[in-house]
Amino acid sequence: MGLDEIDTPYTAIDLARLQTNLERHRLRCQTQAIAFRPHAKTHKIPELAKLQLEHGAIGITLATIGEAEVFVDAGIDDIFLAYPLWLTPHKADRLGALTKNARITIGVDSVASLENSAQTLGATSVEFMIEIDSGHHRSGTSPNDVLAIAQALADHGLTFAGVFTYPGHSYNPEVKDQASIDEVEALTTACDALESAGFEVKVKSGGSTPSSQTTSDYLSETRAGVYTLGDAQQLELGTCGLDDIALSVITTVVSKRGDTVIVDAGSKIMAADKAPWATGHGRVLANIDARITAMSEHHATVVYPDEHSAPALGELIQVVPNHVCNAVNLVDQVAVIEDGGIVQWWSVAARGKNS
Amino acid sequence: MGLDEIDTPYTAIDLARLQTNLERHRLRCQTQAIAFRPHAKTHKIPELAKLQLEHGAIGITLATIGEAEVFVDAGIDDIFLAYPLWLTPHKADRLGALTKNARITIGVDSVASLENSAQTLGATSVEFMIEIDSGHHRSGTSPNDVLAIAQALADHGLTFAGVFTYPGHSYNPEVKDQASIDEVEALTTACDALESAGFEVKVKSGGSTPSSQTTSDYLSETRAGVYTLGDAQQLELGTCGLDDIALSVITTVVSKRGDTVIVDAGSKIMAADKAPWATGHGRVLANIDARITAMSEHHATVVYPDEHSAPALGELIQVVPNHVCNAVNLVDQVAVIEDGGIVQWWSVAARGKNS
Known part of the structure; x- marks a missing residue:
């Protein structure tokens, strides 16, 4: 199924990038001779936790009893x-x-x-x-x-x-x-x-x-935890590159003015995190020079280097949240992307399990 | 049911304060001879939208087709x-x-x-x-x-x-x-x-x-929209007082050091919003001099004026999010409080309806 066959905005994980991140972390821990017990609050997805275990994790870390109930129920x-x-x-x-x-x-x-x-x-x-x-x-x-x-x-x-x-x-x-x-x-x-x-x-x-x-x-x-998916914060901290970021939100350009576009995804799907040192509210997966300069609840303002590079009204773009842990916690499911198409949906089964 | 009979953290609305806010807004609009069509993305709760209509609203405003599907289904x-x-x-x-x-x-x-x-x-x-x-x-x-x-x-x-x-x-x-x-x-x-x-x-x-x-x-x-429930941002903008804030998150003190306590609610139930001009990450309903000084995903750091005023380990406190619209969008239901007890639960039926 093509990325444009689902109503935007929605959240997606690139499976190849995820697997690269999991394997890189496994090798790093192996080299350091250190066990790893990844924090699964980052993704709250049992399928993803099982992939982490397949890539050498000795168990998982969580934050709440409610999250643990979901993951134990899934067999962890x-x-x-x-x-x-x-x-x-x-x-x-x-x-x-x-x-x-x-x-x-x-x-x-x-x-x-x-x-x-x-x-x-x-x-x-x-x-x-x-x-x-x-x-x-x-x-x-x-x-x-x-x-x-x-x-x-x-x-x-x-x-x-x-x-x-x-x-x-x-x-x-x-x-x-x-x-x-x-x-x-x-x-x-x-x-x-x-x-x-x-x-x-x-x-x-x-x-x-x-x-x-x-x-x-x-x-x-x-x-x-965040090593699995990456986000705009890790990019700015230098702990991942743009090509390592496995989670994005697929959005549509709904308004445009020169080099600035408004997309139909805001803090209710990307979360409102912005550290004092962050250069913006998130990034654009296809253009490292573009920035999310303002975040509303259902819209983000994206500024491109010039009018020529900005997408047209109606175009789909993939935006990257600043903090993936809070972004994932906003959706019930994520699309899994392989070879540019949606191949399955994962339930964010522990979303909202705060107590 | 007492506030301590539910596992924390959870989100609650004080019904008396809500009704006071609704009636104050109705009178203000009547005095100004202006119709009002409140933005219901703030709460995403059909029961609350119906109360707004009973208090004079001519209809409601929403952000997405998915939200509209929920509210039309509820009879609006x-x-x-x-x-x-x-x-x-x-x-x-x-x-x-x-x-x-x-x-x-x-x-x-x-x-x-x-x-x-x-x-x-x-x-x-x-x-x-x-x-x-x-x-x-x-x-x-x-x-x-x-x-x-x-x-x-x-x-x-x-x-x-x-x-x-x-x-x-x-x-x-x-x-x-x-x-x-x-x-x-x-x-x-x-x-x-x-x-x-x-x-x-x-x-x-x-x-x-x-x-x-x-x-x-x-x-x-x-x-x-926010006039219904209030939040820490409106408090700092001077558009409501602490006594007007109708929504809070009920939390437990899980760690303590002098005048500083850690409660079991963070950005995954209060949202991460913090405007550049905000003095903190949220407030405490019972103490205007206390501040949320740091926000983790599942914990907030609350600093009291002195050790004497800080609550003890295990105590329940009500914290106020900076931005109520993003806070409500994190939970599936909210407790409705009347006379200090929980009298019913409202479904946040349009939560997460981003598209």
Whole structure:
């Protein structure tokens, strides 16, 4: 089926580019002798997670219990929820149900939240990773406080699986390289303290897509996600080229004025993400010199280098969102493109599973 | 049902605040002797559109054919799609099907797109509004070029319903008041030209939520949308108070460090919108001095004035998105709150209907 046979706007994944990205990441991790557990919140698509496992992933990372329910239901049996959860009895029941069919690991970053998990879960096979703050300053404990949490885990008879950090400051071009250094330093400090006290740290997990390109061999596992599909942010960070971007939104030019066209896709299909350092609201797949200069909810303004290069009214163009994770979360399904045509549709089965 | 009986995060609408907002807007439009056709892309909820009609709206405005299909199916019979559509044969068929059960009006901003509509629609009861650019510089023709489009409509035997503009620059605090002036000037220029040439301009439609508060009586119709629910952007623009905000996301504190807490709601339920002039990524309903200072996909960082005022781990707090239109488009349903409890759920039936 041709790209013009579906009403625009719609979201599409180029299968050949996706497979190239998966294989490149597999080889990079193999060279670095590091396991990878990709973050599947990026795509929320079981078919794509299975391709990642075929390309060497040891399991997947997710953000919410609702996402885990979808992926376990699809047959994926090793899941890490990489955040400190605050469990209610109902959330604990949902987590317990998942352990019947999968190995489930969750994050913890304070003795208080650990006590809450212990109380709500009771006897459980859920495993725990202690989150360390390596400079992103979101969740995560200071490396110096890690011992108290490990001791509380032991006191409750819960399984301590290892430590993890998210060097989210790697998304700031000015500190991108420093973030990789911070990541290892924080984990080293935490692991030295734990190992000196007699705790075995099986997993040392880090990684974001930017930092995974320079990850030290100190880590045992990386959790990059965006490497699968790419986006305009990664392009501007230099972690992918335009030819590596596998996801785009197919749009129609509905209005035109000289070098500027308005397309029928906006923040309700591309998401509104725009980092302070971003040069625009997204890019054009076929023209690296064109920019999305403004984003409305159902329209984007695309400026071309000159009137001659701008497409005509009614033409289809493929635009690239700034942040693929939030873009995918807006659609129920994506078209899969091979040899310029749509060959199948994948359900974004975990879309909107926020709790 | 109490707010703590549902797994967080989830999105909720306060019914009393909503009704106050609807009634305030009805009175404002009555005082200004202006009709209102609210933009229902803000909420995408048929039940809420029906409340707007009960509070005096003459019909609704929408953005896409897919949204119109949902609202017509719910029994709403007068819909304006306030954008220049570029119709394929399939989109024309879908639009034609809608006219069997509703009065449908669409936007047009060039002779070329009008010719395309005439060709794909054939004989049709679809009516046309000419879009005028009043300074937002998205779609819309220059007021000086409006005659050629009106003449082309007449040549094709199509119905010319009036003119409209979207003063989207009213969202910039520095030019907010000027945008209302620009809106009237652009419509006046266009209507003078049309009326001098013998065209009757039945509808002169303008409006955004910021500009609708200062709309001149030159307009016959306003299309504000966000006035229903409010959001952190409107709060910062001064068009609503914190007590007027009817939509919030109910979250749990999952991590804490002094005056800073991490809640379990991020851009995948609040959206990533942040205008350059915004002071943060959203607000806290119960504390005007607290700010969302950073937004991840599944978490937000909330900074309180001091440690004493910050909530404890496990506490529920209500956070307010910057831009309610994109926030609502992320969830399948919203809880309706009355007297502090959940009394029903509304389906966000037109969520994700982008084409």
